[in-house]
Amino acid sequence: MPQSHSTTSTSSPTARTRATVTALSDLWPPPTTGTPPGAATVTTDGQPIVTSPADLPPVLPPGGRALRSTATRTCSPPDARGEWLRFAPVQPLFRARAAQRLAVLAYHGVTDPRSFGAQLDRLRRLATPVSLASVQQAVTERRPLPARSVLVTFDDADRSVLTHALPALIERGIPAAAFVISELIGTEKPFWWHEADFLARHGGRARSLDCGHPSQLLRRLKAMPDPDRRRSLHELRVSADRRPPGQEQLTPADLLALRAGGVAIGNHTQGHPCLGRCDDATVRAEITGAHEALTRWLGDPPIAFAYPDGGHDVRAETVLQELGYRLGFLSDHRLGPRLPSHPLQISRLQVDSTTSTRRFDTILSGLEPAYRRWRGHAA
Structure with missing residues (x-):
């Protein structure tokens, strides 16, 4: 009779669960070289849970072909993926692991206030919302944030952050942070x-x-x-035959209103270039120009920065250190440690206000991001 690939253990259930979660984190993402893991069995109480990421249900739209992630502003695959992953046997284990991680949610605008409110309600039940100041304090004191900590952030500071997000946040007592493109403040220029x-x-x-x-x-x-x-x-x-219509942007007074409502204001450069495509002088000018404008409007210098398009830039980090920034945020669609090991390179999860609560759960647990990375590697 063939030997079973399942493993057993005489250790405690807590230890077995921890081993399971650790094994899963080794599977997702897979190694950057070689082939994806094929037959690694993960077990708890001697029972197999999943033999490889391929054992998860295939993500198929109604038409039939497997979905591939595409580059969009929110990088959000269809909600069908979250609907499948929600029922994956590993979701509770990812959720348990996520309890010991920091989830920073990266929104842009809020186009669906009702859905956004449902997401915030979900956070109040499942997580511990924290402020930008709390993250800074954890870094300063070298003391991890509470379990299930979640920070809500917004990139670009679309006006809907003021009109839709702020009332919902205030109603639920949830703090947040908004990263501002300074040259748009007080204008009607479109992004x-x-x-x-x-x-x-x-x-x-x-x-x-x-x-x-x-x-x-x-x-x-x-x-x-x-x-x-x-x-x-x-x-x-x-x-072009036509000029684009104007887009009402936030004003300096709006920034003060956001801050008064518990939304910290951070730097997102002057004009949102891709910093990796800029020369050294432009990188410095984009960061320092926005820094000076925000300091003038707010009365205090910002201490947090979000990299445009989410990618880290070493030259930008050098400028941020010179200016006294304490926190820097990526958009790499990952969870991070409760005590950030690289305060100017903090991971964030990409999410949209239209995301269903079911898929929202799989993003918050880290399962959907891990699955997307594995699918990208396999492709």
């Missing part, structure tokens, strides 16, 4: 990626862009050196 999309759809052309379908425009612009991106945007503006 540059919205403007580029509009211009391309209304006849805009640029020499450095093989425009093709407008849906590919943003990816090509982000891949350009920053001077080329700015030049291409200018060419789109002068060649």
